Amino acid sequence: MTATPHRRWFVAGDINGFFGLVVDNLSILGFISAALIGIFQFPADVVFTRMFPGTALGVLVGNLIYTAMARRLAQRSGRDDVTAMPLGLDAPTSIGMALLVLGPAFVAFKQQGMDEQAAATATWQLGMASLMVMGTLKLVLSFFGDAITRAVPRAALLGSIGGAALALLGFLPLIETLRSPVVGFVTFGLLMYVLVAKGKLPIRLPGVLLAFIVGTVLYYGLGMAGLGTPGFQLPNPAPLRFTLPLPTLGFVDGLRYTVPYLPLLLPFGLLMVVGGINVSESARAAGDDYRTRDVLLAEAVSTLVAGLCGGVAQTTPYIGQPAYKHMGARMGYTLLTGLFIGLGGVFGYVSGLVQWLPIAVLAPIIVYVGMDITVQAFHESPRRHALAVALAFLPSIAYLLVIKVGNPAWIDPARFAALYSGVDSHGLPDLATIVTLGNGFIITAMIWSSALVAMIDQRFRRAAAILLIGAVLTLFGFIHSVDPRGSIYLPWHLEGLARAIMGQFAGAYVALALLLGLLSLQRHADPAGTRVEPDAAD
Template identity: 25%
Template sequence: MAEDLKLSRGDKPERKWFENPFTWWQGTSLAWNTKIPIWTGSGEAEGLSELFVDNLGSLLGTTGAAVGHIGYGIVGTLGAFAAVGMSDGSSYATAIAQEWEKVYFSRNIPGCAFALLLGNLYYAWQCGRLGNKENREDVTAQPYGINTTGVYITLYAINLEALISAGFIYLPGPLASDADIRQAAINAADHAWKVSVAANFLLGIFEMLGAFVGESIRKAAPVAAFYAPMVGVGFVYLAFVPMLNIAMEPMVCLIPLLIVFNGFFGGVRYHVFRKLTIPIGILALLAAAIAGWSGGCAREAGTLGATKYGYTLQYFDSTKVTCTGTSQAEAQRAWDTYAFQDNVLSGAVFVGLGGFSEIGSFITTLFLVGVVGFVGTMSCVESASAAGDDYPMAETMIVDGAGTCIGALFGSFYSTTVYIGHPIHKNLGAKRGYSLINGILYFILLLSGVFAALYQSLPECASGSILVFVGLILGRQAFEETPARHYPALLLSLFPYLCNWAKLGNANEGIQMMGQAGGLMFSVVITWLFCLCIDRDFLKATILSFAAIWLSLFGFFASHNAPNDSVPPTEGDEKIGFYGKEDHEYNNGWRWAVSWSLATVFFAAHVGLQRAGIIQGPYAEKGSEDANKIET
């Protein structure tokens, strides 16, 4: 359970001004340590599911930004490009978005496969070497994956700019044929990809430079400064942003979030057979997928609800549109276009470095992102050290940068890094198998071309629930490691990350949900419920969820009050009243009422499971230790 996580240790090693990556190991053998097992049981499975879903959340979110927002949302509607029409009714703008999507799934995503495989393999080996150095077996590998923060920054600061610039470079004339327009779009997407890949390679070099200054910074700066990136990224990008998506579609996303609350914070284990349990992350994914494909976010095309949410994908054969990850037509198209095709990595290996001549204007941005990257790595290594595994700072920075460079050589413009979640994996009982297997799974998934179909088959909040857990736990560790007098400084560190998120313009309808009536009611209810999940007090959670049904229907909780007297109907003032399902489909009070009804049944079932002795009873503050014991 969350309160049992040991995120800190008191015997931290003394820091030096410079760390030599070649002498740090003091002659420790380079051989694979066979004493540390690859698989440790349910703990390894939980660690694997958490890391896999963590990477999946990053890939799903950044894919939505790169393909959906930048490709089709910005460049695909740009006036200067849209003015160049084609005979089928589409335009140069649409063609660029389509070709950018092809480049993304056939070059960038497969390129990531090599970076993830090699990085995860290295850190699994490094884990064994640390065990040899310290003569112990209770070591856990550092988690590794896509650098979410760095990728979001480079997508909008570099990739978007490169794509727009390339669009103008290859802009067809007014008399261009359809074939000429299509070829111009291919050239524009290819040009932008080369610039992005070359920039990513240089970013990896900048990340490696941190090896020469990182230890000095760690020795000189206060603890709060190291944990600022952890609490900032954890709170904003891993917890807050996914929570917005959850609040936006409660019928799809609330139950997966509650599963995460119960499993990771409350210590509930869902048994399949005897001691065999289903990993919490996998269960959350399944719950979201079932709800999404059952029509949880489907709306009638053309209604205010559909247009405000930006839904355009057809829901089966109906007249409704639905959210990304729940459209049969799009999932089938993605499968037919990308899965097991022979164009994977076509024209990608080493070719992307041809964009170096075009990245001069991006060097300052790349340097700053590189600094952000190695400062983040410092936080990760410090976090692992606090949890008991003191890994070499300089070596980790070099490996992170090298992983980014290797990905670029194979066509990827996504940077990679160790993740800020080592203590979580350690306390789940994972060692190094979770890292190794994660790398192998992603190597297969991303090289096969299946990821495009997976992206169109999972609602975004499916992985978002896991990210909320990771973000909140990392925030907790930051406060535990920081002296109490520096707490205000940690809170201050959130501001730049909130500003960065706001600058990217990723606001969504979840803000309307969580901010209703000043956010007071949402804050009280969700915090209250979270505490009950942590304490496994499912009877009170059932009662609270039942009460929230009526709060939602009468406009107290997360309701859009959209009147029908305007055409199209618009969002009205916040006011108390009865708000059931309306034709404009923008009102979400009834959706929350349905969601809280499901939550009521969900928690009531847990009460029954507790009374039957299948899952643990409520947390006892001073009572029986058996009630607090985690099942493994």
């Protein structure tokens, strides 16, 4: 009888993975607090002592589940190189929750006559209820993950997430990196040295940790010497407070507040299901065959736990699993991260770190993860489908622009609405086109890429069917929503320019589908060059 080999819980690469994953989560928490407190003047004590503990608990629960899944996969496969799926707070929807749901709701509650604390409490309840709504949706849809994976080509799965990685995890954090150019550029360069170039260090420290130490010392050293970026000042963090994130029925009171925001919340939840499917495929391409349903169920459960205990940002498996594998991380890094973030929410040191760690030091690791996933999208897809991967990147660029031009700190909402209207001889307004293209960008990317893959493979009727699905989704705003906030709707409720834009985009899908359907009636060649009859390709 062969003895079961002993598998270590921790390896050296888990240290780098731990710091990378912790920084990802701290960065998102930092963005949430900066948006709520800085833009909307939300009370800091509610953010740090009510919202953050439950949010951090969701990260703990999800990472514990993924650690257990990795250990089970290692035992089942007999491999020692299994890397756990990283889990954390989702950047796009967390930013969207802060800027499009929580912040505006807080302002609206105050306009209704609530005092600041009452408005903050109602907003917190709305945040909890929002997580319960999104978590329930993810729980139901998680059972269909494997079927979706079988139906969608790898180029579409990896390409759509690669575009999100390049635009949202690459470019947006790069802007934050270069807001303090010396600090950010040095930190980023040092990360490239240790993670990409595999350069040697003069001291025995994890490369990611050393980069953070150097960047933080530079930031505060230059700032206190008067050589840093203008406006430098030392933070004044709130004192540490012990806050146990116990289950609460506060979300029940918040459910009535979610009704106006359902057109936003449901797409947010759906986006995470699609993203979970994509990251499962990404991990599978890297060699770790996790069952898609299990990955989705874990993120749904962790989101529900967070919402039940006061959290306001949903958890998701990160698209960087192959990047963590390249760092040498296995299963210990998710366990360490879950404990660090979860306990940090209880004891308050996560809030302290969020206020002390410079964004210019936190952001570069996210840039690296985004770059790594972008490269994987090309490497792990069939070479003939490379153009379909590239096509999948384009809607992400539109969404990137939407995040910036729709940010109240950049442009007044009334001005944004004005820019969204008006037609000239060249066609639809530029901003309206950009916003409509960006809304639902991941699903749009999957549809475009899947249709192009089908065309490359000479399956023109399949491509036409995919485009018709795109037309239906366009009618209801799941993709190409004509609402600047990206909400879904019933098409017969639209009027004026909004209805015209919806009709134009839906009509575009139908027109191309009809054209491909007619072209499919011809005799054509398969990718190998063999002449086939019209029906044989499909």
